[in-house]
Structures are given as C-alpha cells and as structure tokens.
Amino acid sequence: MKPLLATVSRKEAGIAVLGAAGLAAAATLPLFDTGYYLSLALNIVMYVVLCTAWTLFSGPTHYISLATAAFFGIGTYSVALGIDHLPFPLLVAIGFVASSVLAGLVGIATLRLSGVYFVIFTLGLAELVRQVVTWAQTNFTHGVGLYVFTDFNETHIYWMLLGLAAIVYVTGWLINRSRLGFAMRIIGNDETVARHAGIDTARAKVALFMISGGFIGVVGAFLAPRFAYVEPPSAFNPMISFQVVIMALLGGTGRLWAPLLGVIPFTILFDQVSAHFPNHTSLVIGIAFMAVVYLLPRGVIGFVDDMRRLKRKFRIVLAEDGAAGKEHAS
Amino acid sequence: MEILITGIVLGGTYALIAVGLTLQYGVSRIMNLANGENLVFACFGAFWLWSTFTINPVVGIALVAPVAFALNWVIYVWLLRPLVNRARNRGQLEVDSILATFGLMFIAQGVMLLGFGGGYYNYNFLSQPIAILGANYGLNRIVALGAAMVIAGALYLFLNHTRYGTAIRAVAVDPASAGLVAIDVPRASAFAFALGGALTAASGALLSTFYTFNASMGTLFTMKALIIVIMGGVGDVRGAVIAALLLGITETTVASLIDPGLTLAATYTLFILVLLFRPQGIFGRHLA
Numbered sequence: 001m002k003p004l005l006a007t008v009s010r011k012e013a014g015i016a017v018l019g020a021a022g023l024a025a026a027a028t029l030p031l032f033d034t035g036y037y038l039s040l041a042l043n044i045v046m047y048v049v050l051c052t053a054w055t056l057f058s059g060p061t062h063y064i065s066l067a068t069a070a071f072f073g074i075g076t077y078s079v080a081l082g083i084d085h086l087p088f089p090l091l092v093a094i095g096f097v098a099s100s101v102l103a104g105l106v107g108i109a110t111l112r113l114s115g116v117y118f119v120i121f122t123l124g125l126a127e128l129v130r131q132v133v134t135w136a137q138t139n140f141t142h143g144v145g146l147y148v149f150t151d152f153n154e155t156h157i158y159w160m161l162l163g164l165a166a167i168v169y170v171t172g173w174l175i176n177r178s179r180l181g182f183a184m185r186i187i188g189n190d191e192t193v194a195r196h197a198g199i200d201t202a203r204a205k206v207a208l209f210m211i212s213g214g215f216i217g218v219v220g221a222f223l224a225p226r227f228a229y230v231e232p233p234s235a236f237n238p239m240i241s242f243q244v245v246i247m248a249l250l251g252g253t254g255r256l257w258a259p260l261l262g263v264i265p266f267t268i269l270f271d272q273v274s275a276h277f278p279n280h281t282s283l284v285i286g287i288a289f290m291a292v293v294y295l296l297p298r299g300v301i302g303f304v305d306d307m308r309r310l311k312r313k314f315r316i317v318l319a320e321d322g323a324a325g326k327e328h329a330s
Numbered sequence: 331m332e333i334l335i336t337g338i339v340l341g342g343t344y345a346l347i348a349v350g351l352t353l354q355y356g357v358s359r360i361m362n363l364a365n366g367e368n369l370v371f372a373c374f375g376a377f378w379l380w381s382t383f384t385i386n387p388v389v390g391i392a393l394v395a396p397v398a399f400a401l402n403w404v405i406y407v408w409l410l411r412p413l414v415n416r417a418r419n420r421g422q423l424e425v426d427s428i429l430a431t432f433g434l435m436f437i438a439q440g441v442m443l444l445g446f447g448g449g450y451y452n453y454n455f456l457s458q459p460i461a462i463l464g465a466n467y468g469l470n471r472i473v474a475l476g477a478a479m480v481i482a483g484a485l486y487l488f489l490n491h492t493r494y495g496t497a498i499r500a501v502a503v504d505p506a507s508a509g510l511v512a513i514d515v516p517r518a519s520a521f522a523f524a525l526g527g528a529l530t531a532a533s534g535a536l537l538s539t540f541y542t543f544n545a546s547m548g549t550l551f552t553m554k555a556l557i558i559v560i561m562g563g564v565g566d567v568r569g570a571v572i573a574a575l576l577l578g579i580t581e582t583t584v585a586s587l588i589d590p591g592l593t594l595a596a597t598y599t600l601f602i603l604v605l606l607f608r609p610q611g612i613f614g615r616h617l618a
Contacts (some may be wrong), residue, residue, distance in 0.1 A: 062425055109602055113609050116361055116424055120556045121601070123363075127550075128598050135591050242432070249429070283440030289433030293413070293426055 051248040051259035053215035059253035060184040069126035071099040073236035075220025080230040099217025107206035130236035252299025341578020346533030348558035350526040356565020357522035366548030367438035372534030402527030442545035474536040563611020
C-alpha cells in the first residue's frame with residue numbers, strides 16, 4: 001500500500017490548500033467582532049458541520065434522516081450531566097460514543113428495510129428521547145433543568161466548531177476513497193446490484209450512519225456551554241432536524257462541500273426572518289422545502305453544474321457555427 | 331376495563347386518520363406527511379362552526395369533510411402529480427413526496443399559527459357523563475367513537491362492495507395492471523388521496539369534541555398514524571383499524587399505569603417490535 005500522501009492528486013491538494021486558507025481566514029473573525037457577527041458565524045459553522053455530517057450518510061444513500069435533533073440533544077446532555085464531575089474533552093468523547101450507539105441501534109432496526117420506515121422512525125426519535133430523558137430526570141433526579149458553567153465563551157466554541165469542521169471534511173474525504181465509500185456509491189446507485197456484488201449493504205449503511213450521528217453528537221456537546229441552562233425542549237429541538245435537511249438539500253448532496261452553498265444563505269435568511277417576523281418562520285421553512293423540490297431538485301450545486309454544461313454546449317455550438325461559417329466563405 | 335374502553339375510544343380516532351393515510355400511501359403512492367394538518371384544520375373548522383353557528387360537530391363533518399376532499403384533490407393534481415410524472419422510480423417519488431409534503435406541513439402550520447396563534451383551544455360539547463359498566467365516561471367520547479365506527483363501516487362497504495371501490499383496490503395492488511383493465515389510474519389516485527384527506531378531517535372534527543387542540547399538534551398525529559399504517563400493513567384498511575385500536579389501548583395503559591409522559595415510548599416499543607418481527611405488517615404476507 002502506498003503512503004497516504006503519495007496518493008493525493010494535484011487537484012485534491014489544491015482544494016486542501018484552499019480549504020485550509022478559508023478555515024484560517026474564518027478563524028480570525030473573533031479578532032474583529034465578538035458580538036452579532038461572531039454569533040451569526042457560529043451558527044453558520046454549526047450548521048455547516050451538522051449538514052456535512054448529515055450529508056455523509058444521506059448523500060449517497062438518499063435516506064432522509066430526521067434524527068439530527070436526537071443526536072444533538074444527546075451530545076448536549078452528555079456534557080450537561082457530567083460537567084461537574086469529568087473533564088470536558090472526555091464528555092465530548094462520551095457524546096460521540098452515545099450518539100453513535102443510538103445511531104447504530106436505529107440503523108439495525110430500520111436500515112434493513114425501505115427508506116420510508118427510516119424516515120418515520122427518525123421523525124419521532126428526538127421526541128422519544130426527550131420524553132425518556134424528562135421522565136428519567138423527574139423520577140430519578142431533583143429537577144429537569146441543568147446548569148452548564150464553563151470558562152468557554154463564544155470565541156472558544158467557534159474555534160472548536162471550526163476544528164470539528166476540518167475533521168469532518170477530512171473524514172468525509174477519507175471515507176470517499178475507502179472501500180466503505182466505494183460500497184456506498186454502489187448502494188446509492190442500485191442496492192440490488194450492490195447486494196449481488198457481495199456488499200453487506202445493511203452493515204455499510206449502519207456504519208456510515210454511526211459516524212454521521214457521532215459527529216452530530218459532538219456538535220451538541222460543544223454547544224452545551226452556550227446554552228448555559230439545558231432542559232429537554234431546548235436540547236431536543238426538532239426544528240434543528242428540519243433545518244439541517246433543508247439546508248443540506250438546498251446546497252446539494254452530490255459533493256462534500258456542497259452543503260456550504262445552502263447553509264450560508266439560509267442561515268442568514270433565517271436569522272433575519274426570526275428577528276423581524278418571528279411568526280413567519282414555519283412559512284419560510286415550508287416555502288424553502290417547496291423551492292428545493294420544485295425548483296432546485298439537485299440543490300444549488302446541481303443548478304451551477306447545469307449552467308456550466310449549458311455554457312460549454314453553447315460554446316461548442318458557437319465554435320461549430322464559426323467553423324461552418326468559415327468553410328462557407330471559402 | 332376503564333383503560334380498555336378509554337383506549338378503544340382513542341384508538342377509534344387514530345383508526346380514521348390511519349385509514350386516511352393508508353389510502354393516500356397505498357393507492358396514490360404519496361407518503362403524505364402533511365396529513366395531520368387536515369386533522370388540525372378540521373378541529374378548527376368544527377370549533378368555528380360550533381362557536382359561530384352552533385352547528386353540531388358530528389353534523390359539521392358533512393361540511394368539513396367535503397372541503398378537505400376538494401382541498402386535497404387540488405393539492406394532489408397541482409402539486410403532487412407533477413412529482414409522480416417526473417419520478418423515474420418508486421424510491422425517487424418517495425423522497426420527493428416526503429420533502430414536498432414536509433413543505434406543505436410547514437406552510438399549513440404557518441398559516442394556522444398566523445390565523446389562530448399558538449394557544450390551546452377546546453369547547454364544550456356533550457360533556458355530561460355517561461355510565462357504562464359502572465364507570466363514567468364523557469358522552470362526547472362515546473358519540474365520537476360511534477361516529478367513527480359508522481364512517482369506517484361505510485368506507486369498508488364502499489371499498490369492498492362497489493365497483494369504484496374495487497377499482498381503487500386494484501390500483502393499490504398494481505397501478506400498471508389496473509390501467510390495462512380500463513381503470514383511469516390518475517383519477518383513482520387523485521380520488522383516493524382526496525378521500526384520505528376527507529377521512530382524516532372527519533376524525534379531526536370528532537377529536538375536537540373531547541380533545542384540547544392547537545395549531546402545531548398535527549405532526550404528532552401524522553407520526554402515530556404512520557406507525558399504525560406500517561403496523562397494519564401498507565394499504566390494508568382492516569389492519570390499520572386493528573393496529574389503531576392496539577395502539578390506543580397500549581398508550582392508555584402506559585399513561586394510566588406507568589407515566590402519562592411515556593406514551594410515545596410505548597408507541598415506539600410497539601413500532602420496533604413490528605419492525606423487527608413483522609415488517610410487512612400484522613396481516614401482511616411475506617414478500618419473496
């Protein structure tokens with residue numbers, strides 16, 4: 001086997017340099033502003049990680065996962081429950097493992113079956129975990145709310161999320177070139193073919209869903225200090241699941257970085273709408289879903305690709321016309 | 331015994347929603363995640379008819395259900411049929427219809443939030459007690475159960491003993507073959523979708539007589555109805571009714587014996603058992 005670095009193509013190296021530069025530039029933001037813009041950027045990076053982790057699984061499989069809020073909440077709770085007893089990095093690791101385990105269980109129950117079962121199961125998952133957590137807290141502990149006091153401010157959380165974004169991108173790239181990624185592409189194209197080629201499709205899907213769920217749990221863990229006071233309805237907010245789906249699909253799921261194109265405009269739009277028209281947020285999400293289905297079925301990235309192809313075709317036609325014109329003249 | 335009767339009343343309401351959904355998914359092949367919004371819309375409709383014109387909610391069904399029928403017909407023909415025509419395979423139609431009906435769900439919720447606000451509503455209708463086997467129940471609940479049984483019975487007769495009902499069942503089995511025996515498949519799909527919406531609306535009108543409702547509770551009902559549909563077997567009306575009663579009784583048992591906050595956990599336990607042991611539904615046959 002060749003060493004990893006020797007197999008990196010020139011184009012990939014270029015993207016890596018560009019990505020690293022972008023990340024470094026983004027990391028300097030807290031030097032200029034620690035108020036509104038940092039807060040907005042933090043939301044954007046949070047959704048970038050959530051949507052990219054979501055796309056890791058839902059991109060190749062076309063399964064619409066609505067479990068994001070459940071994994072997120074589990075990550076938040078891992079930190080909130082243990083912050084007085086254990087160091088923060090350990091709690092983040094626990095959040096990763098706990099979310100992965102839940103993803104594994106959900107995967108084993110539903111991923112052997114068709115996609116509809118999976119959607120329905122994940123639709124209520126956050127609500128289910130919320131009910132169980134609330135019930136456990138009211139019966140076995142003193143109260144429902146938990147305080148999370150740490151030394152972290154928004155700048156630290158922002159940097160941690162940027163670092164996580166880099167890890168998720170590298171993981172996504174590694175998966176893509178691994179046997180698992182190759183198997184997922186075949187499954188996405190035709191599951192029957194994949195099964196006949198000897199791929200254990202259920203196991204591959206469960207493995208990927210566990211990785212994706214684990215990262216989402218880590219985001220929840222990082223965000224716990226920002227909440228400061230954690231209770232089940234805020235940690236397991238089902239809107240997060242829907243927002244992640246809509247942003248990822250708006251950007252497009254064909255490429256690892258495509259969700260970026262959906263996250264940035266939608267987060268800014270949603271921020272403005274919830275600030276000025278707080279009663280219209282459901283309407284905005286609804287219209288965004290409709291827009292994705294009817295106008296941009298492959299997301300912004302699909303639209304850009306179409307435009308490029310059209311332009312290339314146009315150029316070829318022009319060149320042929322030009323050549324034909326010359327022939328005609330001579 | 332009390333648990334059993336309360337559970338059956340709850341299950342009866344679930345049954346109508348689930349039957350509506352199973353028609354929409356089984357016949358029209360649309361996984362309609364906005365179906366719960368039909369129910370909420372009907373709750374508000376019945377509330378409005380009762381408080382403004384003092385029209386009895388059971389009679390109000392005669393007004394609410396046709397409106398829901400027309401609305402769902404229009405939604406199917408304008409919004410969902412283009413997706414059916416565009417889809418290259420069943421999987422793509424599923425993804426598209428799930429996303430489109432999510433959009434519809436949020437738009438409907440947004441409109442109802444703007445119209446009625448986020449508050450909880452209820453009204454008094456037949457709220458005197460009635461004694462059955464020594465225990466007291468709200469008369470409105472018993473009336474709602476009776477009306478639901480009448481509607482379900484009428485639907486059963488329509489599907490199994492009329493010509494058009496048979497055509498609809500044929501489309502549920504195989505749309506391509508149904509077309510070969512001169513059934514207008516697009517029209518039957520639209521009809522089944524609209525009928526499903528109307529049934530859900532009818533159950534909403536009945537539910538509103540004894541249940542406190544608000545503009546954003548539709549999703550929870552959609553989810554329970556979906557679980558019932560899968561438990562009963564997709565497209566199977568009889569299975570949906572039995573699964574709904576089972577779910578109603580289980581939820582009531584858990585709520586009264588363990589904790590009212592764990593009803594969803596009970597639902598999911600049933601759901602997981604079905605997924606693990608009978609993913610084709612309680613009455614479903616094994617697929618080859």
